[in-house]
Amino acid sequence: MSKEVxxxxxxxxxxxxxxxxxxxxxxxxxxxxxxYESIIKEHEAVRSYAGIFDISHMGEFLLEGKDVIxxxxxxxxxxxxxxxxxxxxxxxxxxxxxxxxxxxxxYEENPERFRMIVNAANIEKxxxxxxxHLEEFDVKITNLSMKRSRIAFQGPKADENLxxxxxxxxxxxxxxxxxxxxxxxNPIFIARTGYTGERGFExxxxxxxxxxxxxxxxxxxxxxxxxxxxxxxxxxxxxxxxGHEISNSITPVEAxxxxxxxxxxxxxxxxxxxLMKQKSEGTKRxxxxxxxxxKGIIREHYKIFKNGNNIGYVTxxxxxxxxxxxxxxxxxxxxxxxxxxxxxxxxxxxxxxxEIVTTPFYRNV
Amino acid sequence: xxxEFPDGLKYATTHEWIRIExxxxxxxxTDYAQHQFGDIVFVExxxxxxxxxxxxxxxxIESVKAVGDLIMPLSGExxxxxxxxxxxxxxxNSSPFVDGWMIKLAFSHASEIxxxxxxxxxxxxxxxxxx
Numbered sequence: 001m002s003k004e005v006x007x008x009x010x011x012x013x014x015x016x017x018x019x020x021x022x023x024x025x026x027x028x029x030x031x032x033x034x035x036y037e038s039i040i041k042e043h044e045a046v047r048s049y050a051g052i053f054d055i056s057h058m059g060e061f062l063l064e065g066k067d068v069i070x071x072x073x074x075x076x077x078x079x080x081x082x083x084x085x086x087x088x089x090x091x092x093x094x095x096x097x098x099x100x101x102x103x104x105x106x107y108e109e110n111p112e113r114f115r116m117i118v119n120a121a122n123i124e125k126x127x128x129x130x131x132x133h134l135e136e137f138d139v140k141i142t143n144l145s146m147k148r149s150r151i152a153f154q155g156p157k158a159d160e161n162l163x164x165x166x167x168x169x170x171x172x173x174x175x176x177x178x179x180x181x182x183x184x185x186n187p188i189f190i191a192r193t194g195y196t197g198e199r200g201f202e203x204x205x206x207x208x209x210x211x212x213x214x215x216x217x218x219x220x221x222x223x224x225x226x227x228x229x230x231x232x233x234x235x236x237x238x239x240x241x242x243g244h245e246i247s248n249s250i251t252p253v254e255a256x257x258x259x260x261x262x263x264x265x266x267x268x269x270x271x272x273x274x275l276m277k278q279k280s281e282g283t284k285r286x287x288x289x290x291x292x293x294x295k296g297i298i299r300e301h302y303k304i305f306k307n308g309n310n311i312g313y314v315t316x317x318x319x320x321x322x323x324x325x326x327x328x329x330x331x332x333x334x335x336x337x338x339x340x341x342x343x344x345x346x347x348x349x350x351x352x353x354x355e356i357v358t359t360p361f362y363r364n365v
Numbered sequence: 366x367x368x369e370f371p372d373g374l375k376y377a378t379t380h381e382w383i384r385i386e387x388x389x390x391x392x393x394x395t396d397y398a399q400h401q402f403g404d405i406v407f408v409e410x411x412x413x414x415x416x417x418x419x420x421x422x423x424x425x426i427e428s429v430k431a432v433g434d435l436i437m438p439l440s441g442e443x444x445x446x447x448x449x450x451x452x453x454x455x456x457x458n459s460s461p462f463v464d465g466w467m468i469k470l471a472f473s474h475a476s477e478i479x480x481x482x483x484x485x486x487x488x489x490x491x492x493x494x495x496x
Contacts, residue, residue, distance in 0.1 A: 023403075034430065035403055035430070038403065038404050039403055039404055039428075039429040039430060040404040040429060228403070228429060228430050232429060295407065295409075295451070296407060296409065296427075297406065297407050297427040297432070299432065318429060318430075319404075319406040319407070319427075319429050321429070326406075326407075348409075348425065
């Protein structure tokens with residue numbers, strides 16, 4: 001057996017996935033369900049009703065200490081002045097050159113205690129990055145990733161289905177806010193956040209409650225959904241995925257996330273100089289929505305052409321079960337990024353006709 | 366996992382099935398193969414009249430998650446393609462051995478038929494892949 005096989009991690013819900021007949025794949029060092037019965041059915045269930053996703057592969061850190069806010073103001077590009085206790089914020093932490101270490105959400109439990117959820121593939125890198133920048137800050141970082149499990153409960157019926165299980169009024173939790181409560185006496189952290197373009201929640205809890213909570217959620221009629229549907233849903237909603245639309249070679253401004261880059265007067269945060277300059281002067285490249293006029297499926301890495309010149313590449317592509325056609329996102333030269341621009345996408349050595357279109361393709365939040 | 370393995374067909378190690386009638390072979394992908402792909406959303410078929418060697422890619426099959434090939438199980442000329450797949454590629458999932466057929470070909474080397482697998486041999490290969 002190879003080293004990778006030996007080291008592969010399993011979530012607390014691994015056995016349950018097998019019982020549901022999931023097809024398991026390796027993803028960011030984890031064995032995860034890519035689909036149960038059908039990606040399209042799971043996708044449609046989330047758009048029309050509700051789906052549950054095991055997202056325990058994602059990282060969860062706790063940051064505690066009297067300098068947490070000051071530390072995060074230094075390391076994050078978004079402005080924590082917009083935050084308050086019981087609220088979360090989407091942000092990126094960037095390198096000095098403006099490219100991205102990771103995109104993430106942190107939640108303010110109180111001014112000296114923050115919970116942070118990061119991408120599975122970046123857990124070690126992020127933990128190291130945060131630790132390396134602690135310097136004089138009075139902050140303690142704890143990696144809770146392996147101790148706790150996480151589930152996303154997403155879909156137009158998420159509120160209704162979940163309300164009967166929890167001892168908190170979900171209508172009082174606005175988008176990006178969170179609460180601590182119980183699902184049938186099992187303590188959870190619950191936030192109104194998600195990555196599907198639907199209403200819904202993300203919850204986090206100790207591993208020991210994982211099976212009980214999963215089964216309670218399943219009993220509401222929600223459909224288990226895998227990484228395949230998670231990706232097709234987020235692509236329709238045009239949420240950036242690390243390693244695709246943002247990465248250590250693409251900045252948030254290039255990715256259309258300029259709104260995350262805040263002036264934060266008097267705070268010299270990492271990446272500020274480059275990002276504020278890009279925000280005011282523009283960038284040479286930008287992420288755009290892609291539509292294929294000819295028949296085919298757009299896939300990551302395919303080259304994009306305009307009048308025979310390579311102007312960029314596809315960062316994410318696939319089939320949209322909601323729109324019943326192929327959709328994609330691509331990084332192209334700014335001068336060719338206008339909506340309606342005719343382009344060609346190279347698929348298996350053939351140039352197929354396409355067009356730059358408005359994004360998102362679908363969102364219902 | 367239980368898959369369909371119809372009798373009376375030949376199979377290829379690359380998960381195509383082949384129905385030989387007179388000197389014409391009808392080719393599609395097996396039930397096992399369609400399960401591996403998951404929801405198939407696009408099939409790019411060759412044009413009638415194209416000639417392929419055994420082992421070359423005759424069609425591209427795209428599911429939500431993956432891209433794969435239909436490998437020519439026999440050398441020959443394409444004499445027909447399943448036009449229905451243009452608008453309903455999901456036929457490959459719902460009916461891999463009947464409505465989801467992909468190409469008809471006039472094979473050029475009848476001797477290549479002997480190299481194809483019987484249903485029992487093919488079942489064995491699947492059992493080994495599953496374990």
